[in-house]
Amino acid sequence: MSSQITERASTLSRSRRWAALTVLLFPVLLVSVDNTVLSFAVPAISGALSPSGTQLLWIIDIYPLILAGLLVPMGFLGDRIGRRKVLLIGATGFALISALAAFATDAFQLVLARALLGIFGAMLMPATLSLIRNIFPDAKERRTAVAIWASAFSGGAVLGPIIGGLLLEHFWWGSVFLLAVPMLLPLLIGGLLLLPESKDPNPGRVDPLSIVLVIFTLLPFVYAIKSFTTEPLYVVIGAVALSVASGVGFVRRQLAAANPMIDVRLFSNAAFSGALTVNLIGVFSLVGFIYFVSQHLQLIAGHSPLDAGLLMTPGLVLTMVFGLVSVPLAARFGAPAIMVGGLMLSAVAYAVVVFAGSSGDVFWLMAAFCVLGIGVGMSETLSNDMVLTAVPASKSGAASAISETAYEVGAVLGVAVLGTILNTVYAAQLKVPEALDAAATQAAVETLSGAHQIAQGLPADQAQALLASAAHAFDHGVLITSSIAAVLALVAAIVVARIIKPATR
Template sequence: MTEQETTTTSPARAGRREWTALAVLSLPAMLITLDNTVLHLAVPHLNASLNPSGLQLLWAVDIYSFLIASLLIVAGTLGDRIGRRRLLLIGAVGFGVASLLTAFSSSAEMLIVSRALLGIAGATLTPSSMSLIRNLFHDARQRTVALSVWITCFLVGGAIGPLVGGVMLEHFWWGSVFLLSVPAMVLLLILGPVLLPEYRDPRPGTIDFASMGLLVLSLLASVYGLKKLAVEGIAAVPSLILLAGLALGVWFVVRQRGLTHPLLDMGLFRERTFSASLGGMGLALFAMSGSQFFIAQYLQMVVGLSPLEAGLASLPGSLGGVAGSLFAPVALRWMRAAYVMTGGLVIAAAGFVVLAQAGADGGPATVMVALGLLNIGVSPTVVLGTDMMINSAPPEKAGAVSAISDTSHELGLGLGIAVLGSLGGAIYSDRVSGELPAGLPEGAAASIRDSIGNAVDEISRLPEGLGTAALDVAREAFTHGLVLVSVVCGVLTVLTAFMTLGLRRVPAAVGTGESEESKETGESGRAGGASTELLEADGRTTD
């Protein structure tokens, strides 16, 4: 085929095999985010079983997201070298085994290690899935639909986590929620080799292991320092750890600029559409995940719902997330992507206003309304932000952009839990310390100050009158923390809306592959609208 024929012939359209393969690839997307949120609902049961400290609980919840975020770019690079399908299947084995270890953890330390292994395995699944989607769907518009479906599954997994977890916790022990991943990974291992072709880059360049180490250490040190400062206040050791993490991050950036084959191409961030979309997605998920960490505990420990009832109360959020992600591409018929994203974030900000009205003696209705508004408002930013990032980059950078997009998702989710969780925990501890009733044993008072989960467990062993008074204080303090965190999230969401509004020059159509500049000049060199086959555009080969 001549070069002219290659550039003028329409790419092959996907058939039943490709769409079936998409369904298989959607499994990891759904399970990765489901595992990120399902633990929120299990916190009260986990507290009673393993008795973790407040800091151990935060690590158990968010080390999963942090390791995924820090290893996604590494995993994307590795997949280009050993094969994307091969890495996906290796990750499926690791994710299944780590899920079993997590389900049967017998101590807080074992749970943290198991969740870390889950994060390492999960980091191999997401970039492999997105890269294979881009290889399976050569037609630009079909690829946009496929990507939207995949992202919807990503959002659905996070949204249904509380509901699925509630059903499981109603009948089984807390670790059972992690067994859901095992049959799904087995199905992926069976169908993957049949439906998914193998792709790898024949000229990937050398692997810079020093950059890999700098990226992981920078992220973990920075987050650990932030968490310790939020829980313990200003202190020398966590401050030094935070500064060391930031210094490693600067070193990583400087190193990338001097490498022929950098782990992360810093030139991508000079594209305004790319940077604004990336920042908008990360900040929106940061606010949403931090608030949902508190909501799951509020519904059970303050309102007093059972796990199943709390899961059902989260159903409006699930439906809102699905509705928002599916409506976003449809809304582009009437308005630009920036206006859809900004409008959604305004709705999310209204959700935080509603959430700030929650009271220690109120029912679940306020939270249910807030969850619906939050999820329907944030999901358009995630869906359209991802598509705009991919379309803003040249075709040869498609793999890197996919990994960076996934990193933004996971880092936003993890940092939201870590930073906002630590902030809310600090507010709770400070409020409880000044209002606990007299006569409490010192050990019981320390446990109540540590976290709301420990408080509920400890109070059950106190005399009825004293326990009731202490429980009222703990619930009021936790609700106070939830309200203040909601205010912070609402302000942050409004600021994010102004950021996405700055993307209004980007055309409304998603998947056309044209930026505003390319429409004016007649050029269409973007990834989403290339009419050449993706393998030729990316320079990839297939086995």
């Protein structure tokens, strides 16, 4: 029966295949919109819930953190019980929890809701990509489908700031979470009518220990990065040690298993490993950039959420356009060359911020974002397709889960690494008025939003001095984090160019 289900997924009519792809774009759009909207809602959430700097990072990070930890287990679950089934369960849970998140009354409740969203979100993403792998057996059609799938992330990022800006200007911050409900309804209806079920005809056995090990490989690692400036050194070292030990244990267990959850031998494939590197660094660059530029546009340049979203729209549109353009470019020049070129453009974009945008000029920031959008669009589509084509169709759930894990780990690290460094530099550079008490000083030092809130209760001269110092400290942090991101993207481009053979298509 399982083999019949898998075969059915690969013999759909042309119109049914593309209709099924349309349905699969809704969860992709949802996740992308959700991430972008949240970045733009940071000032509003800070004003309503008054989170600490650490809580603010957790509100942003806990969702992709949980998501990254569960993507591989959920991809395996989809291979075993059915990818469509897992997708629809995830969509239902995501919609319900999103509605609850909209009415959180404090930062802790919002962090908890975001964690639950991560659990259900982990059911959505591997299922979409693995279903595409089975619905489109033809390589040319599949690459186009993956390009459309990847461009949906950019499309969601375009819609997020605009729709979110409109909502934030007219409604409370929780309205951005309610977007999930109408967006998931077409998936639930269309999924039942159009999507074929598919699963691995020979799934591995359920291995609870492997699931625990993969979760404890990812979670402590990201926690260590996030907390290295706030927690004692022994806590950070302990988290890293736990991550390494769990990772080693997971790999050893998979190598010894007759039918492992993940075939870790795939990482010896240069194309597979190189594509994952491109995936991670590309998303790292994009998410990290959006994290700081959305705050700069609203809190320093003084734009409304809607105006900030409109300013970022050209860069996000270019991400989507070049995701589609990358397919014919890869056919002409080879996928590795296009992916390396995309990483190089990411490095150039951050270099523009460092050298030309040191004054915090919005024009240069947006120009840099356009260059970054082109680079990310070129690299992400091809990296996802390369990961999928490295494995048999029956293992597409696990492979897409690995690809999505790289994507989400990149998203987590983009905020965790760059956000933590930015906040650390900001706190060190900020000069607060001597008249502030300890609580007000702490609030101003922790986040840029906190400084703006404190300034509202100060005399005009003190408020102006605090805001000027906050703007300078924040932009100084942006220059340092941009320098680090530029170097990382450049190094990644060199590494990928060396490990992926130019002939790889």
